[in-house]
Structure formats: C-alpha cells, structure tokens
Amino acid sequence: MIEKNSDNDNPSKVHRDFLREQIDCDLSSGAIETVVTRFPPEPNGFLHIGHAKSIQINFGIAQEYRGKCNLRFDDTNPSKEEKQFIEAIKRDVEWLGFLWNGEVKYTSDHFEYLFELACHLITSNNAFVDDSSADEIRNSRGTLTEPGKQSPYRDRTVEENLDLFKRMRAGEFKDGTRVLRAKIDMTSGNINLRDPVLYRIMHTSHPRTIDKWCIYPTYDFAHGQIDAVEGITHSLCTLEFSDHRPLYEWLVHKLPLPSQPKQYEFSRLNISHTVLSKRRLTSLVKGKHVSGWDDPRMPTIAGLRRRGVPPEAIRNFINNLSISKTEGMVEHAMLDHAIRENLNKHALRRMGVLRPLKVIIENYPQDKIEKVEVSNHPANPEIGSRMVSFGREIWIEQDDFLEDPPRKFFRLGLGREVRLRGAYLITCKEIKKTSDGQIVELRCSYDPDSRGGNAPDGRKVRGTLHWVSSNNSVDTEVRLYEPLFKTDKPKMGEDFLEELNPNSCKTLKLCKIEKAVFDSSHNDPAIQLERLGYFCIDKDSTADLPILNRTIALRDSWTKINK
Ligand code: ATP
Numbered sequence: 001m002i003e004k005n006s007d008n009d010n011p012s013k014v015h016r017d018f019l020r021e022q023i024d025c026d027l028s029s030g031a032i033e034t035v036v037t038r039f040p041p042e043p044n045g046f047l048h049i050g051h052a053k054s055i056q057i058n059f060g061i062a063q064e065y066r067g068k069c070n071l072r073f074d075d076t077n078p079s080k081e082e083k084q085f086i087e088a089i090k091r092d093v094e095w096l097g098f099l100w101n102g103e104v105k106y107t108s109d110h111f112e113y114l115f116e117l118a119c120h121l122i123t124s125n126n127a128f129v130d131d132s133s134a135d136e137i138r139n140s141r142g143t144l145t146e147p148g149k150q151s152p153y154r155d156r157t158v159e160e161n162l163d164l165f166k167r168m169r170a171g172e173f174k175d176g177t178r179v180l181r182a183k184i185d186m187t188s189g190n191i192n193l194r195d196p197v198l199y200r201i202m203h204t205s206h207p208r209t210i211d212k213w214c215i216y217p218t219y220d221f222a223h224g225q226i227d228a229v230e231g232i233t234h235s236l237c238t239l240e241f242s243d244h245r246p247l248y249e250w251l252v253h254k255l256p257l258p259s260q261p262k263q264y265e266f267s268r269l270n271i272s273h274t275v276l277s278k279r280r281l282t283s284l285v286k287g288k289h290v291s292g293w294d295d296p297r298m299p300t301i302a303g304l305r306r307r308g309v310p311p312e313a314i315r316n317f318i319n320n321l322s323i324s325k326t327e328g329m330v331e332h333a334m335l336d337h338a339i340r341e342n343l344n345k346h347a348l349r350r351m352g353v354l355r356p357l358k359v360i361i362e363n364y365p366q367d368k369i370e371k372v373e374v375s376n377h378p379a380n381p382e383i384g385s386r387m388v389s390f391g392r393e394i395w396i397e398q399d400d401f402l403e404d405p406p407r408k409f410f411r412l413g414l415g416r417e418v419r420l421r422g423a424y425l426i427t428c429k430e431i432k433k434t435s436d437g438q439i440v441e442l443r444c445s446y447d448p449d450s451r452g453g454n455a456p457d458g459r460k461v462r463g464t465l466h467w468v469s470s471n472n473s474v475d476t477e478v479r480l481y482e483p484l485f486k487t488d489k490p491k492m493g494e495d496f497l498e499e500l501n502p503n504s505c506k507t508l509k510l511c512k513i514e515k516a517v518f519d520s521s522h523n524d525p526a527i528q529l530e531r532l533g534y535f536c537i538d539k540d541s542t543a544d545l546p547i548l549n550r551t552i553a554l555r556d557s558w559t560k561i562n563k
Pocket residue numbers: 039040041042043049050051053054236237238267268269270276277278279
C-alpha cells in the first residue's frame with residue numbers, strides 16, 4: 001500500500017490519537033502481527049469530504065504501520081446502489097492519492113457465505129424467521145425506557161426456521177412478508193440487541209449479482225462477518241456505530257469465523273455551511289438544486305476536484321483535524337485556508353479582468369504591440385516569467401476606477417496615476433459615459449519612460465492594477481462560488497433546502513482573461529488571477545466558450561460579511 005502523491009504532506013504532522021495508541025498496544029502485545037483496515041463505502045452516492053477523513057484514517061494508518069487497507073463496497077442494499085457510484089468512488093479514492101490492497105472487494109462476493117452463516121445461526125437456535133410486518137416489528141421494539149415485546153414467531157423450531165429461510169431465498173414470499181431476526185434479548189437496554197433484523201426479502205436486481213438473490217443481509221449482519229473474512233484487525237468507523245458494537249461482537253462470538261476483528265469508533269467530520277450526508281446530497285442532486293454530484297459547490301470529492309481543489313489540500317486539511325470521540329463542527333474557513341495555503345505555493349500567476357472597463361491609451365501608437373515581462377510566481381522565481389502583450393486598448397477592473405475617489409483609494413481616478421502590473425504608469429485624462437451616465441471607457445495617457453512600472457524620476461505611485469490588453473484576452477465565462485448554505489448548520493429534515501444560499505453560484509459573462517491561462521502546455525491546472533483568486537478551467541468549456549471556476553478568492557470576505 002503506497003500513497004502515490006505525498007510531496008506536500010508532512011508525515012510528522014500526523015497526530016497521535018487513540019486509534020494509533022490501540023494499534024501500538026495490539027502490536028506490542030502480539031495480539032496482531034500486521035494491521036489490516038478497510039474503507040467500506042456503500043455505493044449509493046458519491047464520496048464527500050467526510051469520507052475523505054475515513055479514507056485518510058484507514059489508508060493512512062495502514063500505510064504508517066506497513067499494513068494493508070482494503071477498498072470494500074458494502075453493497076447490501078440494491079434498491080439504492082448503482083454501478084456509476086462504484087466507478088466514481090474508485091476514481092475518487094485514487095485521486096485522493098491512495099491505493100487499495102489487491103483487487104477491489106465487494107460484500108456481495110460473499111452472499112453465499114453470509115447465507116451459510118445465517119443458517120448456522122438458525123441451527124444454533126440464535127435466529128428465527130419472523131412473519132411480522134415492518135410496522136409490527138417497529139412497534140414491538142420498545143423505547144429507551146421500555147423493554148420490547150417478543151415476536152409471536154420467536155419460538156419456531158429450528159427445522160421450521162431453516163425451511164422458511166430457504167424458501168425466502170427461493171423467492172416464495174413477497175417483499176416485507178418475512179425477515180430473519182437474531183434471537184438475543186427483547187429487554188436489552190441496547191435497542192440494537194432486541195432481536196435485530198439480519199435478512200430481508202427484496203425482489204430487486206443487484207448491480208453485481210443481478211437476479212441471483214431476492215434476500216439481502218443487513219449492514220449489521222454483513223459488516224463484521226466480512227471484516228472477519230478479509231482478516232481486518234481494526235474495523236474503524238464513525239460514532240453512530242458505537243451502539244451497534246455489542247451486536248457486532250455478539251455475531252463475531254456466535255459464528256465460526258476465520259478471524260476476530262474488533263470495531264473502534266471515531267467522530268464524523270462535519271463542516272459548517274454545508275451538509276455531509278449522502279441522503280441530503282442525493283436530494284440536492286435529484287431536486288436539481290445543483291448541477292450534479294460534481295457541481296463545484298458540492299462537498300463531494302468530485303465537486304472539490306472540479307472546483308480546482310488539489311488532493312494535497314484535502315489531505316493537509318484532514319491531517320490537521322484531531323481524531324477523537326467528540327462530535328464537533330469544523331468551520332468551512334479551515335478548509336478554505338488549507339486550499340489557499342496549497343494553491344499559493346504552486347498556482348501560476350496570470351491576469352484577467354472579471355468586470356471589464358475599457359481603457360484607451362491615447363498617446364500609445366495605434367498599431368503597436370509590445371511584450372512586457374511578468375513573473376509567473378513572484379515568491380518562487382524558479383517558476384519563471386512570461387511575456388505579456390501590451391497595446392493601446394486594454395481592460396481594467398470596473399472596481400479599480402472611481403470618478404471621484406477618496407484620498408486613500410490607491411487605484412485609478414480622474415487625474416490620478418497608477419501602475420499597470422509589469423507594464424507602464426498611466427494617468428486618467430477623461431471619462432466616456434453613456435447618455436444615462438454609465439462609465440464605458442477611460443481615456444488615459446502613459447509615461448513611455450516607465451516601462452516595467454517604475455517612474456524615471458522616482459515619483460511615488462502607490463497603486464498597481466491587473467489588466468489585459470484587448471489583443472491578448474479571451475472572452476470567458478467565470479463562475480464565482482459562495483458556500484452552498486446560508487446558515488452554518490442547516491436544519492435537519494427536508495427543511496434544509498430552505499437554507500440554500502441563493503448566491504452560491506454567480507456567473508459572469510464576457511470576462512477578459514489572459515490567453516496564457518488557456519495554454520495547455522503547463523501541466524498544473526491551478527491558476528491565480530492576480531488580485532482575484534485561484535481559478536481552474538471547468539469541464540463544461542468548449543472551444544467557443546471557455547469557462548473558469550473560481551476555486552477560492554484570495555481572502556475570505558464572505559464569512560466576515562455574513563457574520
Ligand atoms: P452518510 O452518512 O453521508 O450517508 P454513510 O456513513 O452512510 O454516509 P458509507 O458509504 O456507509 O456512508 O460510509 C463509508 C465510511 O465512511 C463509513 O465507515 C463511515 O463511517 C465513513 N463516513 C461517512 N461519513 C463520514 C464523515 N462525515 N466523517 C467521517 N467518516 C465518515
């Protein structure tokens with residue numbers, strides 16, 4: 001198990017935590033020789049950044065201890081599972097930089113074995129077939145303060161149970177008419193031990209076993225048993241499974257399994273202003289509130305990738321989280337910080353104008369075009385520089401001009417002088433407006449002796465603007481993003497849709513972007529448009545209409561304004 005791309009990660013930053021302490025202990029006591037973990041997604045949606053935490057813990061631990069980590073699809077509920085999700089999950093795990101041990105594994109590869117284990121439980125009088133309906137089972141389960149009631153079918157003989165279970169498999173009964181339940185204790189303080197359901201009838205085609213099965217094991221029945229088959233030593237999952245651990249252990253104890261795995265739980269990752277639950281992400285996709293699982297606003301791995309977030313940034317973000325048993329919420333600004341920190345190091349600097357204002361430099365010769373040198377990364381001269389075309393007609397940002405600016409506005413105003421980055425000093429002489437007073441063009445002059453941006457007489461010019469010349473710009477659509485939700489913790493239930501941020505995607509048309517942004521010869525897709533943020537080319541781009549996504553602005557202005 002090797003992590004493919006670890007140049008930016010700092011292994012010394014991996015915190016010691018209770019999981020690693022447990023493993024140290026199991027290795028030194030001789031309880032295990034090698035660590036084997038697994039990442040077990042259900043293929044019912046795309047992976048989100050919460051899964052990245054689980055991936056990093058499982059694969060990361062295996063890597064650190066020279067052990068193994070399996071990728072196992074927990075495909076026991078065919079009604080929601082699809083092949084497209086299997087492919088997406090494999091792609092995302094690889095993209096995050098992890099390689100799984102051997103072949104991809106599937107719980108469904110072991111359906112026959114799980115069936116035999118279920119028969120073993122019946123034979124040892126630890127399971128029975130219940131003809132109660134789902135409602136009846138729910139109503140007799142009791143509550144946290146009241147014990148449950150035993151099913152009237154609980155005392156069936158082993159022979160009758162075996163016969164019925166085999167007939168369930170043979171397809172004799174309709175969905176929901178019977179289930180197989182463990183026979184544990186209806187008075188247990190832990191509701192999961194009140195005769196939990198192990199198998200249900202579902203005449204539903206499965207993405208892999210197609211129509212071979214019409215009964216499917218529950219998560220609880222499949223998970224620990226497959227952990228044992230795969231020789232998993234530490235089955236690491238999130239806290240909501242803590243209450244299932246006694247059932248996990250009961251099954252491992254009752255069944256003749258090839259190994260004795262143990263389950264440990266850690267807290268889920270929650271991030272403010274977004275949702276990390278496949279059920280809710282599915283409703284965003286199905287309700288067309290976003291363009292798909294890989295919409296750049298989605299907290300999915302595919303969404304983050306399309307938005308231009310590098311995998312190292314996600315790994316660094318997760319490495320800096322503590323692994324504990326305390327539920328909490330991480331501010332989205334922390335993820336943003338990790339993204340900025342990473343992109344700042346390598347994104348090529350380019351120029352582009354999002355809301356263009358035309359500038360005509362009146363004393364610059366009509367047809368002259370010259371090239372000025374601009375650095376590709378001021379903090380990292382090794383990344384070199386490029387020659388950028390300058391001409392009589394250029395574009396600057398509308399925001400960078402005020403007709404009557406206050407004293408401390410170090411940008412352009414009527415009669416004021418600014419530096420065009422890497423090019424010349426210009427002074428605004430005249431403003432052209434439409435009949436209704438809209439500024440449409442500035443008439444400026446340039447100082448021919450200020451090439452490179454410095455005044456020959458040493459006069460001070462404070463402001464430096466980004467710009468593009470009209471002969472060197474590409475009309476581009478630019479998409480700017482804000483958090484998907486207005487509130488830091490979207491409501492539970494379907495009401496969460498009311499809290500969607502209506503400004504989460506703003507599309508700007510006819511932005512003027514430096515041609516070099518679309519130069520496919522550089523292999524790093526990340527670009528910093530100076531003063532505007534980090535951008536990447538979106539997959540919806542065509543030859544006629546290039547599209548840029550803003551991965552993230554240079555500074556966090558959204559949180560401040562919205563607090
Ligand atoms: P969701 O609750 O988002 O629907 P899930 O737990 O049903 O997710 P699975 O495909 O079953 O999704 O998850 C695979 C693994 O990822 C599980 O071990 C689960 O504990 C872990 N996981 C899921 N969400 C998070 C999260 N937010 N933080 C950390 N680990 C997570």
